[in-house]
Amino acid sequence: MATTTYPTAHITPKPSTDGGEDQFLEVSMGPQHPSTHGVFRMNVVLDGERVVKLKPVFGYLHRNHEKIAENESYLGSMPYTDRLDYLCSITNNWAYALAVEKLAGIQVPERAEYLRVITGELTRLQNHACLIGFLMQDMGASGTPLMYAFREREKILDLFESLTGARMMCNYMRFGGCRVDASADWLQQAQKVMEAFPRFLDEYERLLTENEILMARTQGVGVLPRELAVNAGITGPMLRASGINYDIRKVDKYGIYDRFAFKVPLGEHGDVYDRYMIRVLEMRESIRILQQAMREISPGPIQDPKTKIRGFRPKAGEAYGRIESPKGELGFYLISDGSPNPYRYRVRPPSLINLTVLEEMCLGQNVADVVITLGSIDIVLGEVDR
Amino acid sequence: MLGEGILKGLAETARNFLGSYVSKDRLTTVQFPEERLPHIEAARSFPFLVYDGEDWQQGMRCVSCLICEKECPPKCIFIEKSKDKKPDATGKPQFYPVVFNIDVSVCMSCQICVEVCPFDAIKMDVEFELSTNDRFGGLLWDKERLAKSNAYYGKIHPTEAAAVDAQLAEERAKLEAKAKLAAEAKTATVATPPAQPLRETSETTEGSGA
Amino acid sequence: MNLETIKSEIEASVSGCRLEIIPNASPSEQHSLLVDAARAVAVARFLRDAAHLRFDFCSNVTGVDWPSKEISEKIKVKKILDGVEQEVEETRKTQSLGYLEAVYHLYSVEKKHGPFVLRLRTEDRENRAHLPSLTPVWRSAEFQEREIFDLFGIHFDGHPDLRRILMWDEFEDHPMRRDYVEPNDYEYEPTAHDEVLQKAKQHQNGVGC
Numbered sequence: 001m002a003t004t005t006y007p008t009a010h011i012t013p014k015p016s017t018d019g020g021e022d023q024f025l026e027v028s029m030g031p032q033h034p035s036t037h038g039v040f041r042m043n044v045v046l047d048g049e050r051v052v053k054l055k056p057v058f059g060y061l062h063r064n065h066e067k068i069a070e071n072e073s074y075l076g077s078m079p080y081t082d083r084l085d086y087l088c089s090i091t092n093n094w095a096y097a098l099a100v101e102k103l104a105g106i107q108v109p110e111r112a113e114y115l116r117v118i119t120g121e122l123t124r125l126q127n128h129a130c131l132i133g134f135l136m137q138d139m140g141a142s143g144t145p146l147m148y149a150f151r152e153r154e155k156i157l158d159l160f161e162s163l164t165g166a167r168m169m170c171n172y173m174r175f176g177g178c179r180v181d182a183s184a185d186w187l188q189q190a191q192k193v194m195e196a197f198p199r200f201l202d203e204y205e206r207l208l209t210e211n212e213i214l215m216a217r218t219q220g221v222g223v224l225p226r227e228l229a230v231n232a233g234i235t236g237p238m239l240r241a242s243g244i245n246y247d248i249r250k251v252d253k254y255g256i257y258d259r260f261a262f263k264v265p266l267g268e269h270g271d272v273y274d275r276y277m278i279r280v281l282e283m284r285e286s287i288r289i290l291q292q293a294m295r296e297i298s299p300g301p302i303q304d305p306k307t308k309i310r311g312f313r314p315k316a317g318e319a320y321g322r323i324e325s326p327k328g329e330l331g332f333y334l335i336s337d338g339s340p341n342p343y344r345y346r347v348r349p350p351s352l353i354n355l356t357v358l359e360e361m362c363l364g365q366n367v368a369d370v371v372i373t374l375g376s377i378d379i380v381l382g383e384v385d386r
Numbered sequence: 387m388l389g390e391g392i393l394k395g396l397a398e399t400a401r402n403f404l405g406s407y408v409s410k411d412r413l414t415t416v417q418f419p420e421e422r423l424p425h426i427e428a429a430r431s432f433p434f435l436v437y438d439g440e441d442w443q444q445g446m447r448c449v450s451c452l453i454c455e456k457e458c459p460p461k462c463i464f465i466e467k468s469k470d471k472k473p474d475a476t477g478k479p480q481f482y483p484v485v486f487n488i489d490v491s492v493c494m495s496c497q498i499c500v501e502v503c504p505f506d507a508i509k510m511d512v513e514f515e516l517s518t519n520d521r522f523g524g525l526l527w528d529k530e531r532l533a534k535s536n537a538y539y540g541k542i543h544p545t546e547a548a549a550v551d552a553q554l555a556e557e558r559a560k561l562e563a564k565a566k567l568a569a570e571a572k573t574a575t576v577a578t579p580p581a582q583p584l585r586e587t588s589e590t591t592e593g594s595g596a
Numbered sequence: 597m598n599l600e601t602i603k604s605e606i607e608a609s610v611s612g613c614r615l616e617i618i619p620n621a622s623p624s625e626q627h628s629l630l631v632d633a634a635r636a637v638a639v640a641r642f643l644r645d646a647a648h649l650r651f652d653f654c655s656n657v658t659g660v661d662w663p664s665k666e667i668s669e670k671i672k673v674k675k676i677l678d679g680v681e682q683e684v685e686e687t688r689k690t691q692s693l694g695y696l697e698a699v700y701h702l703y704s705v706e707k708k709h710g711p712f713v714l715r716l717r718t719e720d721r722e723n724r725a726h727l728p729s730l731t732p733v734w735r736s737a738e739f740q741e742r743e744i745f746d747l748f749g750i751h752f753d754g755h756p757d758l759r760r761i762l763m764w765d766e767f768e769d770h771p772m773r774r775d776y777v778e779p780n781d782y783e784y785e786p787t788a789h790d791e792v793l794q795k796a797k798q799h800q801n802g803v804g805c
Contacts, residue, residue, distance in 0.1 A: 059762035064747075064771055076459040079496030105623025144399055151414050158426070165430040165510065171496050179501075180428070196411075207398045210391035230652050230705050233736020246653075246705045310457065310502055317622020320656060320701050320711055331656050333701070336622065348656040348701075356739050385762060461792075 024052060027367075031060050035138050035371040038381030042358075042370065049366045054359045061385035069345040074100055074175070074312050077345065082169040084347060085383040087130060088123040090160070091325040093173035098254060099321030099332035100175045104314035106307050111300040112177040113256045117293045118190065119163070119172060120323075121286040125197060126153040127326035128237075128279040128286075129204075131378045135276060136208065138375035139217050145208060152200045155193045162186060175312065176304030187294065194290045201283055209280070218273035222361040222373030225270060232356045236328025237282060238377060241267035241274040248324035259296070260289045275376040313340050327351055327378050347386055351379040427543060430510035432490050433499055435532045438475035442533035445475045447507035450483040454499035454508055462492035463499065476558065488532060490516065491525040506550050512542045599627050602649065602712070609646075610638045618715060628699070628713030633727050636716050637754075640733040643702060643712065651702035651712055654734035657741060659748035661774050663721065664694035694721045696750050700730065700737070718750060721773075729755035747772035 030041035039060035045053035065084065069077040081096045082089035094116055101108065108116075130153055133146030157167040163186055164170040164179070172179055182190075208214055224234065229242040239246055247264045249257040265281035267274030316338045322331035328350025335344035354377050362370045406413040416423055437445035450467040466485035474480045499508050511534070518524030540547040603615050606629075613635040618628045631639050643651045668689045675684045696718045703710030718725040729752035731737045741752045742761040749770035752758055760767065769776055780795070 059760075059764070062762040066747075067772060067776075072459055073457065075498065076457065079459055079494055079498065082496075083494075102624040103622050148402070151412070154414055162426045162428050165428040165497065166495065169495065171498075179497075203398055203402075207395040211395050212388060212391050215391075228735070231735045232738075233654055233734065235655075244705060246708075251708050310453070315622060317620050317624065318626065319620075319622055319624035320626060320713070321624075322655070329655060331701070333656055333658055333699070335660060344658075344660045346656070346658040348658075352739055353736055356735060 023047070029370070030057075036374065037134065037379055038384075040374075040379070040381055040384070042374075044362075044367065044370065046367060049368075051362045051365055051367065051370060054362050054370065056355055056358055058355075058381065058384050061381045063386070065347065065386040066345050070342055073340050074314070074342065075309060077342075078173070079169065079171045081347075082171055083382055084349065084386065085325065085327060085330075085351065085380045086168055087380055088127045088326050089168055089170045090119045090123045090164075090172055091323060091330065093171065094120055094255075095321060095323045095325060095330040096332050097173040097175055098323055099319055099334050100314070102321045103317060103319035103334050103336055104175070104307075104312075106176040106304055108176055108255075109301045109304060110256070111181075111297065112302040114293050114297040115178045115182055115302065116173065116255055117257070117260075118182075118290060118297070119160070119170075121290050121293070122156050122159065122190070122193075124286045124326045125283050126156040127378075128283050129153055129200075131326075131375075132204070132208070132276060132279055135272075135372065135375040136214075138371045139214065141214075145204070148200070148204060148207070152197065155196075159186070159190055159193060162189070174303060174307075174309070176307035177302045181302045187297070190290075191294055194287060194294065197287055198284070201280065201287075205280060209277070214276075215273060217369075217372060218271060218276060218376075220269070220271050221365060221369045222272045222275075222376060223270050224357060224361055228357060228360060229270065233353045234328070234357060235350050235354070236324070236326070236378075237275060237278045238328065238354055240264060241278045242270035243267055248322060248329055252322070254321075254323055260292045262286075262288050272372055272376040311340065313338060318344075322348065325350060327380070327383070328354055347383075349383040349386060351377075351381075351383040355379060355384065425512060425542075427545065429512045430495055430497055431514050432493055432495060432511050432516075432527075433488060433508050433532070434511045434534045435486065435529065436507055436509055436536050436539050437533050438536050440535075442530070442535070444472075445535075446482060446529075446533060447474070447505050448483050448486065449474070449480045449505055449507070450486070451481075451504070453502050453504065457498055457502045459496060459498060460492050460494055462489045462494075463487070464489075476561075483529060486529040486532060488527050489525060490527055491521075506554065509539055509543070599629060602643075603629060605646070606639055606642055609642050610635055613639060615639075626711060626713055628715050630715045630717065633716050633718070636728045637730065637733065640700075640714070640730045643714070644733055648707075649712075650704045650706045651710065653703045653705045653710075654700055654730070654736045655703050655711070656699075656701040657730075657737045657744065658699050659744035659750055659772065660697040660699060661721070661748060661772065662695055662697060663774050664692055666690070667692050693719075695719065696721055696725050696748055698727055698741075698744060698750060700734075721749075725749055726751045726753055728753050729758075731755050746770070749773065 025046045027044045027046055028041060029044055030036040031039040036042070039058075041057040041060075043053075043055045043057060044051055065080060069080060072080070078093060078096060081092040084092050100106070129149040130146075133149030136145035137143070160170055161167045163182055164172040224238065224242050226242050226244055229239050230244060234242070235246070235248075243266050245264055245266055248254070250264060262285045265278050265285065267278050314336045316336055318333070318335040320331055320333045322329050329348065330350055331348035333344070333346040333348065334342050337343040358374065358377065361373050365373070402412060436447050438447065439445035450465055452465055452467065455463045455465045464485065464487040465483050468482045468484050471479035472482050474482075495510070497510055500510055536547070536551075540551070599617055603617060606615060607613060614632040616630040618630050620627045643649055666689055668687050670685055670687050672683050673686050674681055676682075677684070698716045700714040700716075701710070702712040702714060716727050718727055727750055729737070729741055731741055731752070732754060738756070739761060741755055742758060744750050745752060745755075745758055746760045746763055747770055759765070763771065
């Protein structure tokens with residue numbers, strides 16, 4: 001990868017000539033602002049172009065998902081989890097199913113585990129591809145990269161539709177398995193999509209990775225230091241872009257992830273460019289996982305026969321289950337009191353907690369960089385606000 | 387060289403642009419109302435009620451057991467159970483829904499009603515052009531709007547419907563065999579009429595049920 | 597990683613700390629440690645900094661509401677009946693004091709172990725619903741403690757920026773509490789059920805509006 005000597009964002013703003021030093025401008029960015037990825041607001045205090053204070057404001061999409069789930073049967077919350085991070089409904093289903101399986105001690109049949117990995121990694125592919133597209137859009141590359149990403153995403157969504165019946169709100173997993181089995185035909189189609197994907201990634205990288213404008217806009221922007229990243233509970237590609245090797249697929253080895261050989265890409269600088277690069281590399285690793293999973297999947301049952309669909313009542317107790325969703329650690333914390341609906345249901349949203357450090361990353365930067373820093377976090381407001 | 391990366395990227399864009407004229411893979415846009423994508427079999431939009439035979443009122447499979455109403459996550463189904471029983475398509479007297487409403491503005495197409503239904507009476511439709519100018523009434527679908535024939539179900543979800551039909555036929559065959567056995571047991575004492583086949587046209591079933 | 601050993605280690609290094617292991621009956625076997633609120637920050641610092649534990653990553657922070665409930669227990673009472681002392685069984689009903697709980701799920705990024713479940717309890721649900729904030733120890737608790745403050749009404753002392761986060765600032769109640777009463781607003785709903793149906797009827801009769 002070529003490095004560039006092009007100027008980065010460390011340009012000190014010109015000292016103001018008129019008035020005193022305390023001439024700050026308060027700007028309310030959002031909630032209706034194309035760069036905020038939804039209804040999200042930032043109260044920014046500016047000194048010229050420089051950010052001196054930033055407070056994120058959200059909750060516009062709050063529907064109290066947790067309260068709804070506490071009045072709903074365990075199964076009844078499954079379709080609601082689709083609507084948390086609406087780009088990756090399958091990984092949301094997975095995290096919830098995993099938490100319930102921990103709570104009730106349910107075993108998942110092997111084929112179902114493979115199907116989960118296949119659909120989960122496809123979800124990661126389309127999420128990362130789209131995120132990069134959105135990030136470029138925020139930078140002013142109007143359309144082209146985003147449309148390329150959407151073109152590829154379309155193929156994956158078609159796969160989801162022919163398997164689960166819906167493109168985005170898949171509602172695919174069940175406690176102890178998956179809802180429908182994948183036919184041989186479907187697996188073949190998925191194989192085709194997967195084989196074509198690296199070509200798209202090469203194309204994408206030729207378009208972006210060495211682009212001088214992209215480098216100038218992103219390198220050294222929105223730097224997140226390692227210690228702060230861990231302390232602030234940052235997870236997912238953001239954490240790994242800061243150089244910390246922590247991937248829950250490797251750490252917890254949930255499901256059958258211990259069977260696959262894949263690498264965890266790590267960044268060095270923790271800036272926006274690293275976050276872009278990590279996502280590209282993660283997509284390549286996802287393809288490696290997919291190749292192995294497609295090769296190894298064998299016929300068998302897809303649902304644990306002991307788990308009932310109706311009248312599911314786990315014994316009293318609690319469990320916290322988490323997975324590596326494309327955005328970070330997605331966890332579900334459940335307390336059961338033995339009744340058909342959970343006593344406490346809590347979602348640990350990666351998007352929300354990754355926002356904690358937004359202010360730190362933006363201080364001293366230009367306003368335009370706030371937009372791309374936010375874009376590189378990868379938030380979905382359905383999950384932030386719940 | 388400065389600008390090399392940009393030029394490379396531009397070359398890529400040019401290739402995509404020109405490629406879209408020759409490669410189908412690069413041109414994914416479909417001009418919607420005129421052109422349509424092939425229908426995906428597993429697709430789902432909103433639920434409908436399946437009926438057997440020709441007459442939707444008579445052949446409705448729903449026996450108004452209220453399971454779907456209870457399990458529906460957003461609570462968009464409203465059923466009023468009948469007080470009396472009416473013969474269903476097989477001639478067996480069953481309860482039936484007096485009112486069966488689904489508010490599709492609330493429904494989130496999650497398919498849980500389909501999964502929990504023990505009678506294969508509710509299935510997912512694929513129709514998606516549903517706009518209406520009546521915000522409340524137009525989106526509140528009643529029994530009549532929801533009822534669709536088993537043949538329609540077979541048309542939109544052929545594989546799934548074939549499996550359901552086979553299963554139902556098996557159950558009916560079992561019932562028939564049972565009835566036959568019972569009839570034979572009766573024959574031992576009384577001279578018998580020939581065993582009544584369970585599934586016939588609606589008139590005869592109604593006649594036999596009455 | 598044994599909870600018992602960690603408990604005794606904490607007791608050894610944080611003086612005067614009351615700890616209690618809360619067993620978890622579910623197959624997940626994620627037992628938790630109840631820490632008394634007064635020493636919580638010291639315990640948290642110990643858990644984060646102790647070289648062999650290094651719980652440097654606080655993943656999940658959440659609140660749980662345990663409202664007061666009636667407990668009826670059977671006790672044997674000695675009574676003098678007809679001049680003879682007899683043992684009589686009586687049911688005594690007591691009102692348990694409700695409390696709010698904050699649950700912290702800790703992991704270690706460095707050692708790659710976890711979860712370690714930490715619980716803090718408030719004294720009651722009303723005036724003394726205060727807990728020390730662990731945000732100075734783990735930044736990741738910042739938004740999540742704000743959320744608990746917003747939805748459950750636990751006041752975290754020492755939190756740098758304790759404001760509502762999801763509800764608007766003028767909102768008064770705490771919606772995640774189990775005794776939360778929804779505001780009496782009514783929206784037309786064609787397939788009304790249960791309480792919504794009741795509400796709809798009320799509004800149709802012109803009671804509400």
